[in-house]
Amino acid sequence: MAMPEWRKDPVTGLWLIIAPERAQRPQGEQTIERCPFCAGHEVDTPPEVFSIRAVASSPNTPGWDVRVVPNQYPAVVNRAGAVPAPEPFYLSMPAQGAHEVVIESPDHLENIASLEQYQLLKILTAYRQRMRELSKDERWRYLLLFKNQGIGAGATLAHVHSQLMGLTIIPSEAEREIDGAQDYYNRTGSCVYCEMNALEVSAGKRIVDANQDFLTFCPYASRVAYESWIVPRHHESLFTTSDDASVHNLARPLSHLLRRLDRALGGLQCNYVIHSGPPHLGDNPFYHWHMEVLPRVVQQGGFEWGSGSYINVVRPEDAAALLRGVDPN
Amino acid sequence: MAMPEWRKDPVTGLWLIIAPERAQRPQGEQTIERCPFCAGHEVDTPPEVFSIRAVASSPNTPGWDVRVVPNQYPAVVNRAGAVPAPEPFYLSMPAQGAHEVVIESPDHLENIASLEQYQLLKILTAYRQRMRELSKDERWRYLLLFKNQGIGAGATLAHVHSQLMGLTIIPSEAEREIDGAQDYYNRTGSCVYCEMNALEVSAGKRIVDANQDFLTFCPYASRVAYESWIVPRHHESLFTTSDDASVHNLARPLSHLLRRLDRALGGLQCNYVIHSGPPHLGDNPFYHWHMEVLPRVVQQGGFEWGSGSYINVVRPEDAAALLRGVDPN
Numbered sequence: 001m002a003m004p005e006w007r008k009d010p011v012t013g014l015w016l017i018i019a020p021e022r023a024q025r026p027q028g029e030q031t032i033e034r035c036p037f038c039a040g041h042e043v044d045t046p047p048e049v050f051s052i053r054a055v056a057s058s059p060n061t062p063g064w065d066v067r068v069v070p071n072q073y074p075a076v077v078n079r080a081g082a083v084p085a086p087e088p089f090y091l092s093m094p095a096q097g098a099h100e101v102v103i104e105s106p107d108h109l110e111n112i113a114s115l116e117q118y119q120l121l122k123i124l125t126a127y128r129q130r131m132r133e134l135s136k137d138e139r140w141r142y143l144l145l146f147k148n149q150g151i152g153a154g155a156t157l158a159h160v161h162s163q164l165m166g167l168t169i170i171p172s173e174a175e176r177e178i179d180g181a182q183d184y185y186n187r188t189g190s191c192v193y194c195e196m197n198a199l200e201v202s203a204g205k206r207i208v209d210a211n212q213d214f215l216t217f218c219p220y221a222s223r224v225a226y227e228s229w230i231v232p233r234h235h236e237s238l239f240t241t242s243d244d245a246s247v248h249n250l251a252r253p254l255s256h257l258l259r260r261l262d263r264a265l266g267g268l269q270c271n272y273v274i275h276s277g278p279p280h281l282g283d284n285p286f287y288h289w290h291m292e293v294l295p296r297v298v299q300q301g302g303f304e305w306g307s308g309s310y311i312n313v314v315r316p317e318d319a320a321a322l323l324r325g326v327d328p329n
Numbered sequence: 330m331a332m333p334e335w336r337k338d339p340v341t342g343l344w345l346i347i348a349p350e351r352a353q354r355p356q357g358e359q360t361i362e363r364c365p366f367c368a369g370h371e372v373d374t375p376p377e378v379f380s381i382r383a384v385a386s387s388p389n390t391p392g393w394d395v396r397v398v399p400n401q402y403p404a405v406v407n408r409a410g411a412v413p414a415p416e417p418f419y420l421s422m423p424a425q426g427a428h429e430v431v432i433e434s435p436d437h438l439e440n441i442a443s444l445e446q447y448q449l450l451k452i453l454t455a456y457r458q459r460m461r462e463l464s465k466d467e468r469w470r471y472l473l474l475f476k477n478q479g480i481g482a483g484a485t486l487a488h489v490h491s492q493l494m495g496l497t498i499i500p501s502e503a504e505r506e507i508d509g510a511q512d513y514y515n516r517t518g519s520c521v522y523c524e525m526n527a528l529e530v531s532a533g534k535r536i537v538d539a540n541q542d543f544l545t546f547c548p549y550a551s552r553v554a555y556e557s558w559i560v561p562r563h564h565e566s567l568f569t570t571s572d573d574a575s576v577h578n579l580a581r582p583l584s585h586l587l588r589r590l591d592r593a594l595g596g597l598q599c600n601y602v603i604h605s606g607p608p609h610l611g612d613n614p615f616y617h618w619h620m621e622v623l624p625r626v627v628q629q630g631g632f633e634w635g636s637g638s639y640i641n642v643v644r645p646e647d648a649a650a651l652l653r654g655v656d657p658n
Binding site: 299 | 419504525
């Protein structure tokens with residue numbers, strides 16, 4: 001298999017991945033009979049690296065609730081690769097990394113909002129476990145856990161799953177966020193997310209849900225309609241250091257938010273991303289991990305490409321009011 | 330009508346637009362009978378600000394080839410508005426600006442690739458004319474001309490059209506590009522796009538088309554499959570200062586590129602954006618205007634949201650080879 005490569009835009013400095021092998025991924029609708037993520041089809045994926053399964057069952061056989069396997073069509077690969085032939089003026093490097101798939105149900109379910117809280121707890125536990133494992137490898141400077149829910153949100157296989165990548169660089173959006181938080185801390189001595197939590201609680205109008213450990217709100221500068229964040233109420237930089245009680249208390253607001261979005265929007269097409277600090281920075285006073293959920297309601301267009309900005313047609317205050325009114329049970 | 334507003338993300342510093350009025354836009358398929366952009370339906374749009382039309386015809390009646398009208402559902406509005414009530418911690422400002430629609434055919438055509446070169450020449454002339462006009466207003470710090478071709482590329486009305494915005498801020502993507510070009514110039518004394526042109530001509534493998542005034546190539550760091558740029562071969566910062574001969578020589582490679590993409594990809598869903606320097610910077614040695622054409626082949630997902638980066642599954646060298654092989658006539 002050819003090594004995927006990172007290439008750098010000579011004007012903007014943006015690094016992006018060229019990964020031709022991924023073009024061979026199966027596309028479009030799959031029948032259950034051919035779905036590689038269904039229990040009983042374990043042979044159709046690479047061997048598992050982690051699973052939550054019945055004690056009596058063996059790896060790579062049925063009996064699992066959540067299963068993690070290497071991505072068969074990786075955008076980054078876990079081996080040293082040849083550096084692409086240098087071109088004058090242009091920069092490139094091998095796209096080394098980890099790229100795993102978290103298969104989130106043994107049954108052929110296609111909507112993450114249909115899962116029960118106890119299953120979400122297992123899924124979150126699997127995320128934390130694999131992110132903890134990848135954190136031990138110093139080559140990975142950033143861990144990116146994301147879900148594509150629905151074909152319209154970029155999924156190529158419909159069976160519920162998420163992806164976890166270990167990257168050798170901190171990607172630009174993560175860097176912008178981390179630098180922004182660091183800068184805010186340098187100016188004020190406070191964590192910008194802790195400040196935001198306090199302000200959102202006191203304003204109230206953008207809050208969707210709250211429990212003792214987590215706040216769910218539509219952010220003031222929502223990029224897309226019904227964008228919602230789940231933010232820990234206590235300062236913590238890394239998702240990987242969350243204790244069991246905290247992960248348990250995350251399953252409920254995550255389930256509730258996904259169900260609210262599913263019901264309010266008449267079906268769920270969304271992405272979610274766990275924003276966790278770079279492992280090598282460890283716990284620090286400026287960065288605060290959280291989850292961002294981005295529904296796909298409006299197709300983005302030339303404005304977004306040309307400006308790097310967004311036009312959101314739903315005020316986050318209105319989005320939060322609507323979501324609060326939906327029964328999540 | 331409520332004033333749309335710019336809001337600033339307190340962590341990343343990104344400015345984005347909240348424009349609830351745009352939610353009232355007509356969505357989905359329109360019949361020709363109800364299309365507001367068809368000749369004979371001039372009354373269904375705001376009065377035109379420019380048109381290319383038969384001498385004997387009157388404004389806002391049939392007889393036009395290209396017609397420019399204010400956007401009925403603007404994301405930015407051309408009047409001073411109330412500053413939103415300040416919130417502690419969060420920044421906002423009224424989204425003042427110009428937002429126009431360029432209606433690119435009197436007939437109900439839905440694919441820009443189906444237009445003849447002489448019609449594209451009229452369209453480009455209209456772009457230049459309106460951008461020249463908006464450049465006179467010092468409030469607009471950046472002009473953004475973009476097309477959404479196809480529902481999958483963000484179009485809400487199918488009839489061929491583009492949009493032109495005059496913005497009071499330089500948006501982040503434009504800023505990143507302009508700053509990158511300025512930085513390259515400061516380091517090397519050269520324009521980064523002039524260097525790129527020379528390298529692409531000598532490498533050859535990413536070139537799709539060339540004439541005496543313009544190069545068409547798939548950029549080395551293509552963000553999406555079949556991304557293609559049309560770049561003037563002579564250094565010029567602003568599209569608005571292009572002379573008639575140059576605009577004439579742009580219509581042909583633009584027509585050819587759109588037809589190649591349409592045929593190679595089996596239908597055209599794409600965005601294009603004119604990247605022209607900020608009017609107040611005028612012609613300068615570091616910025617070089619160009620067009621970027623971004624086909625929509627792969628749905629973007631959580632990787633892009635979480636990283637701000639892209640995974641492109643088609644090498645630009647392969648994309649260029651494929652496009653070169655397509656007959657554009």
